[in-house]
Amino acid sequence: MEIEATEIADVKILKPAKFGDERGFFSEVWNARTLKEAGLEIDFVQDNHAYSAAVGVLRGLHYQLDPKAQGKLVRVVRGAVLDVVVDIRVGSPNFGQSVIVEISAENWRQIWVPPGFAHGYCTLEPDTELLYKVTEYYSPEHDCGIFWNDPELKINWPVSEENVILSEKDKNLPLLKDQPRLFEFKETR
């Protein structure tokens, strides 16, 4: 498992080893001990699987508020996405900044989205499937989101307002500046 730093210290890119042979491949996609040794001691409680049929499906930017904030370990098993993680910890030196990374079945990267960050992605291929582990249960009362194309975030999405495919919920999300509550930056988070 390779673990790479990103522009924001708490966000990590993970690349599990993949052993190919004539039958196909084998890969340890999550190993608690390896991650603990890398400083990521994480307890997951739920596994999610999301399928998007078309190119240009954009989900996000989502987060759950405390005390139900979620860390997410995201990977792609079919297709490809542009994955976006936004620091929404008030007081963080990176507040409002994003880590943007392509993750795909081909590159076998994973992204660690810590609690305190909003997460979204846009599909780059049809029939894309994401699997992700989360550290807190789904809680609709704590579920929040930021409008994907908020100009303050300056995210260079691979789609425009004309061709993006959004859920009804995601079409109407407020901007970052209009979020009623966010997170507080703590050095140890």
Ligand SMILES: Cc1cn([C@H]2C[C@H](O)[C@@H](COP(=O)(O)OP(=O)(O)O[C@H]3O[C@@H](C)C(=O)[C@@H](O)[C@H]3O)O2)c(=O)[nH]c1=O
């Ligand atoms: C996220 C979630 C949704 N649901 C249900 C609610 C709803 O009826 C249906 C679809 O939910 P959504 O439209 O919120 O799904 P989606 O837009 O895919 O939401 C996801 O987006 C990405 C970017 C994330 O980071 C995730 O944490 C999650 O917020 O699934 C659950 O039962 N459990 C869950 O954990």
